[in-house]
Amino acid sequence: MDRGTTQDVRGSLLTIGDEILLGDILNTNAHHIAGALRAHGFRLGKVVVVEDAEEAIAFQLEQLTAESRFVIVTGGLGPTDDDRTKSAVARAFALPMAVDETDLKHLMARVQARGGTWSDRLGRLAELPQGATRMAPGRPMAGFFLEHRGVPCYFLPGVPHEMETLLAEVVLPDLVRRFPDRPVCRKRILRIHGLMESEINERLSGFDPAFYGIKLGYLPQTGENWVTLLATACCEPDAEKILQAAEEKLVTLLGRAHVIGRDQETLESVVGVMLRERGWKLAVAESCTGGLLAARITAVAGASDYFDRGFVTYSNQAKQDLLGVPEELLREPGAVSRPVCEAMAHGALRHSRADAALAVTGIAGPSGGSAQKPVGTVFIGCALHEQLIVERHQFYGSRRLVQEHSVQEALALLWRMLRS
Structure with a gap:
């Protein structure tokens, strides 16, 4: 099919921080920036993470500005010794540092108003490479703009909420203005x-x-x-x-x-729509998932329309007291079994005002398994009025992963039964 010809406006993203490279934090800034750019018709051709070292930052800036339509940089703009972005920019672009006197006065006034003590270290925040302009003058956020050989460069703080604010208020509007003929x-x-x-x-x-x-x-x-x-x-x-x-x-x-x-249609939101359309209520009975299933369901706005209640019956006694699971079933074949899962689902219906119920019982690990029931054995049941289906699953991975798989499969079972 002939779609015509379009050319992406591609830029590069440079994120700075030893914390990312050491695995201490996730690079959530890159995720946010990439999505925001795509929504406005821009693409990232390259994402680079570099350590807090002036030489390394300067090298990447030279490389990226030579091959990109625009460059966005995050991190390294504070007053501490490991904030080296500005000096790296000056080095890469052969620019002297200059103090913005107006911004310096604003900084001193803010410190005085808060009863703080002024220091030369704080004064570094008012220093910029010559020719750079501050993105938010008079506001307590680092961030500046500099055009180098026709390539717009945006230097944003690493603090996520500050980065997101300047990206939305300054960077994206400026990119839209500079590249009006970009594709969608x-x-x-x-x-x-x-x-x-x-x-x-x-x-x-x-x-x-x-x-x-x-x-x-x-x-x-x-x-x-x-x-x-x-x-x-x-x-x-x-x-x-x-x-x-x-x-x-x-x-x-x-x-x-x-x-x-x-897109954003998660299983919990999809089954919520299906329940709401029927005017039905849902109850859940959980053992090994410890409330994660109810949390997934109620994370959806408007879940009160269809979610009635949840039972977290972790102990055998709780299964008896709250759901009416017979004691003899808990002794043999045991809490992790098809009959107990059935009893939990029926009990959730009987002790609520729900039309549908989900039940989960299993061995999340890392201990507690046996040859007959290894770690990761999970029974999941769904009751819709008189109809009841129980499935046995064998999940693998960490305790958390077993729990997450259990929740996902419980919602999937409900989805299949509502569709049938």
Whole structure:
């Protein structure tokens, strides 16, 4: 299909910080910036993480400005000894440092108003490479702009909320003004359940992304797999048409029974819509998940329309007291068994005002397993009025991963039963 010709406006992102390279923190700034840029029709061609070293920062700045339409930098703009971004900029671009006297006065006034003590170290915040302009003059946020050989460079603080503020208020509007003819980039996520990544790839072996004008990607998640579609077009309606045509074909190839939602449509939000449409209430009975299932469900705004209550019955006594599970079942075949899961689901219905109930009981580990019931053995049940289905699963990984898989499969079971 002929989609016309478009050319991405691609920039580079340089994130600075030993904490990222040492694994102390996640690079959430890169995630946020990449998504915000894509939403405005821009792309990142490269993301680089570098240590808090002036020489290393300067080297990357020289490289990135030579190959990018724009450059965004985060981190290293504070008053401490490991904040070396400004000196690295001066070094890379052969610029002297200069003090912004107006900004210096603002800083001194703020410190005095708060009863603090002024120091030369704080005065460093008013120093910038010559020719740079502060993004938020008079506001307590570091960040400046500098154009180098026609390439706009935006230097943002590493503090996430400050970075996000300046990105939205300064950087994105300036990029939009500078590159008015950029194409529209739109992404769609198809959330797939019940198919392994290899099975998805096999089902899509005859699909030609280029024919539909998209880029196709695969992104495994806990309990589901995402198929991503990226469309680039001259305008919003064209991008939407491209995505719609490709999505319809992909859903047909994958099977509608495996597509649980798209984009932000999580399992918990999708089953919530289905329950609300029926006017039904839901109750949950949890053992090994310890309340995670109820937390996932109630994280959705408006869950009070359909979520009635949750029972966290971790001990055998709680299963008896709150759900009416017979003591003899807890002795044999035991708390982690099909009969106990059935009794938990029925008990959740009986002791609530719900029309549907989910029950989870299992061995999350790392200890407590046996040859007959190894760690990761989980029984999941769903009761809809008189209908009851219980499934046995064997999950692998850490305790937290077993719990997350259990929650995901419980929601998936409810979704399948509501669809049937």
